[in-house]
Amino acid sequence: MLKKEICWIWKVLSFALFCYLLPACGQATDKKFEIATFAGGCFWCVQHDFNQIDGVVSTTVGYTGGHKLDPTHREVSSGTTGHLEAVQVVYHSQKISYEELLDVYWKMIDPTRDDGQFEDYGPQYRPVIFYHNLHQKEAAEGSKQAFLQSRRFPRVLVQILPEATFYAAEEYHQNYSKTHPIRYKFYRYRCGRNKQLKALWDVT
Numbered sequence: 001m002l003k004k005e006i007c008w009i010w011k012v013l014s015f016a017l018f019c020y021l022l023p024a025c026g027q028a029t030d031k032k033f034e035i036a037t038f039a040g041g042c043f044w045c046v047q048h049d050f051n052q053i054d055g056v057v058s059t060t061v062g063y064t065g066g067h068k069l070d071p072t073h074r075e076v077s078s079g080t081t082g083h084l085e086a087v088q089v090v091y092h093s094q095k096i097s098y099e100e101l102l103d104v105y106w107k108m109i110d111p112t113r114d115d116g117q118f119e120d121y122g123p124q125y126r127p128v129i130f131y132h133n134l135h136q137k138e139a140a141e142g143s144k145q146a147f148l149q150s151r152r153f154p155r156v157l158v159q160i161l162p163e164a165t166f167y168a169a170e171e172y173h174q175n176y177s178k179t180h181p182i183r184y185k186f187y188r189y190r191c192g193r194n195k196q197l198k199a200l201w202d203v204t
Helices: 002-032 043-051 073-077 098-106 134-150 181-191 193-201
Strands: 033-039 056-064 084-092 128-131 159-162 166-168
Touching: 033 043, 033 056, 033 098, 043 056, 043 084, 043 098, 043 181, 084 098, 084 128, 098 134, 128 134, 134 159, 181 193
Parallel strands: 128 159
Antiparallel strands: 033 084, 033 128, 056 084, 056 166
């Protein structure tokens, strides 16, 4: 009888200890992975470029910043919902910092425009950095200010806004460069993105 009672007490204590430690373990794991959200024109291209970066765990293309619930791509493309094409990036903060992600982002856009990007025109394609916390806000504002002070460009029109509800885009648009490589390469060539980035940043 005593053995059974001791065994029962041990099970209860073990379960209590497990419940106590579980949140701490989850928090430690969560701290390694953070979220960043960027809009920079066609989300196919932005997703493709972020997927090449070491430390990026996953990316999702979608729509954010608008007023309509769960919009479709056709609705967002019409420019009537207020949403932007955007990419949500999950990154390993011990492998790449938010500041480094910002540096990657700037070099994949034309910061002098707020009417679209490359061949895509309309508010749904304008460049915006959506911050998720105070650190991201200050880092984004600091990076923008650095470009303004450098006078590298006649103007820097990238907006910095608080995160908004993010709606994942249709499956057809996820990782488009992988699922439709020929169409993606043709689009990227036709829109002149690489050529203009080369002129702006001396990158390919």
